[in-house]
Amino acid sequence: MKIELSPKQKQSQLEFKFFAKEHVAPHAAAHDNEQQISSNMVHTIAEQGYLAPFLPEAWGSRDMDMVTYGLLHEEIGKACSSVRSLLTVHDMATLSIYKWGSDRQRETWLPKLATGEVIGALALSEPNAGSDVNGIETSGEPCGDGYVLHGQKKWITFGQIAGIFVVLAKSEGKPTAFLVERNRPGFSITPIRDMFGTRGSMLALLSFNECRIPGENLIARRGFGASSVALTALGLGRYSVACGSVGIAQACLEACMEYTTKRRRFGSALRDHQLIQQLITDMITETAAARLLCCQAGYYKDQKDPKEITQTFIAKYYASRAAMRAAVNAVQIHGANGCSSDYPVERYLRDAKIMEIIEGSTQIQQITISKLGFQEFEQSRLEEQNLKAAAACV
Amino acid sequence: MDYKNKIRGFFSRFFRTNDLKDGDDIFAQGFVNSLFAMQLVGWLEKEFEIAIKDEDLDIKNFNSIDAIAGLIGRKTGSVVEV
Numbered sequence: 001m002k003i004e005l006s007p008k009q010k011q012s013q014l015e016f017k018f019f020a021k022e023h024v025a026p027h028a029a030a031h032d033n034e035q036q037i038s039s040n041m042v043h044t045i046a047e048q049g050y051l052a053p054f055l056p057e058a059w060g061s062r063d064m065d066m067v068t069y070g071l072l073h074e075e076i077g078k079a080c081s082s083v084r085s086l087l088t089v090h091d092m093a094t095l096s097i098y099k100w101g102s103d104r105q106r107e108t109w110l111p112k113l114a115t116g117e118v119i120g121a122l123a124l125s126e127p128n129a130g131s132d133v134n135g136i137e138t139s140g141e142p143c144g145d146g147y148v149l150h151g152q153k154k155w156i157t158f159g160q161i162a163g164i165f166v167v168l169a170k171s172e173g174k175p176t177a178f179l180v181e182r183n184r185p186g187f188s189i190t191p192i193r194d195m196f197g198t199r200g201s202m203l204a205l206l207s208f209n210e211c212r213i214p215g216e217n218l219i220a221r222r223g224f225g226a227s228s229v230a231l232t233a234l235g236l237g238r239y240s241v242a243c244g245s246v247g248i249a250q251a252c253l254e255a256c257m258e259y260t261t262k263r264r265r266f267g268s269a270l271r272d273h274q275l276i277q278q279l280i281t282d283m284i285t286e287t288a289a290a291r292l293l294c295c296q297a298g299y300y301k302d303q304k305d306p307k308e309i310t311q312t313f314i315a316k317y318y319a320s321r322a323a324m325r326a327a328v329n330a331v332q333i334h335g336a337n338g339c340s341s342d343y344p345v346e347r348y349l350r351d352a353k354i355m356e357i358i359e360g361s362t363q364i365q366q367i368t369i370s371k372l373g374f375q376e377f378e379q380s381r382l383e384e385q386n387l388k389a390a391a392a393c394v
Numbered sequence: 395m396d397y398k399n400k401i402r403g404f405f406s407r408f409f410r411t412n413d414l415k416d417g418d419d420i421f422a423q424g425f426v427n428s429l430f431a432m433q434l435v436g437w438l439e440k441e442f443e444i445a446i447k448d449e450d451l452d453i454k455n456f457n458s459i460d461a462i463a464g465l466i467g468r469k470t471g472s473v474v475e476v
Contacts, residue, residue: 101448133428219448305436309429379408382410
């Protein structure tokens, strides 16, 4: 067993670190204050090939492996959670089209999504439905050779600037995914402001009022919107959020190391006080553990191993909680300064809380991981029985 | 036939297959949830080096061991006895 990044992955990691430090981190506070990302951020990110970088080169992308993808999302997440949110939602929409779209949909949208000419968004949550995909109320009923959409989608990340939306609706009672262009008549977008964290994520409320779309805008088949399109997208989103959470935890750690080195109390640097060392130790350990879980999930994704589903749930669950603990302790270490926007840790805390909620809340992860754990337990019991039976036959 | 044994082996990770016949509808028997469906797609793509695309998304392609073996056969260009 070898747990080490390849030379190419290490090189990419360095590239991401420098890029995030130079082009993203300096704008993070402004993104948070102004509740929007800077106007040229999409262009800057796209120029680096960081939008949907997993697409094959044929689509003008980088054909990036998922471990490297995780490193990218860690570094961007460390610099600014709102920008990481942009990558997450854009990539979820892009993957949906790449994996489940028709040839025509791929040809139309993937080149634009890969270059950032168009931003994609995933429209799943509703005023009355979030993690419960089967509870969605938006309808997309057949009408002539197309569909008519009715309903609302809420908390849609980067809905304010997205040009194409992957919308989950019920079509004759079956969960179904549709592509909806921003300029469709009957489709309106209302910005949502004053969120607690990731405030630059430009959330929106989407309203569909007799919004007619052509039949060719259906993604995958009717009835496969949840089990195929949404789950594929959420699997990637969960991984991105997990890696972004590692980034937040690392940012907390580094902020605390800097602060406790400079700050002096009772005649010595804060870092020399043992109770501070305990908090720093927890941050170091939990960040490292979260990072390893993310790498493992990325590795399984690269191997196309079905275990990647469980591992991604575990990584997201652990990393988002580790980020929250790190942020709470980072604010504690910074004292009153930590409660002020003069220091970034209060933003990290607000952003970390969001990580525990999006792409499946902590409680949803707990239910799912437990279920998957019992599934593995049953499997190992069965294998044991089979081995015993085989041995008895010999 | 090897396909079918492999599929049965995969199924056995999730539910007991002792009484499951190759033609039994796994949807009708309530074995399938969306997470299982995703794991099945991921496993099929890796195990048989095929890409499941939107045109393959038909319940008839996934509702039994026979159906899945048939899908693999069509995707890989091999003949599967049903």
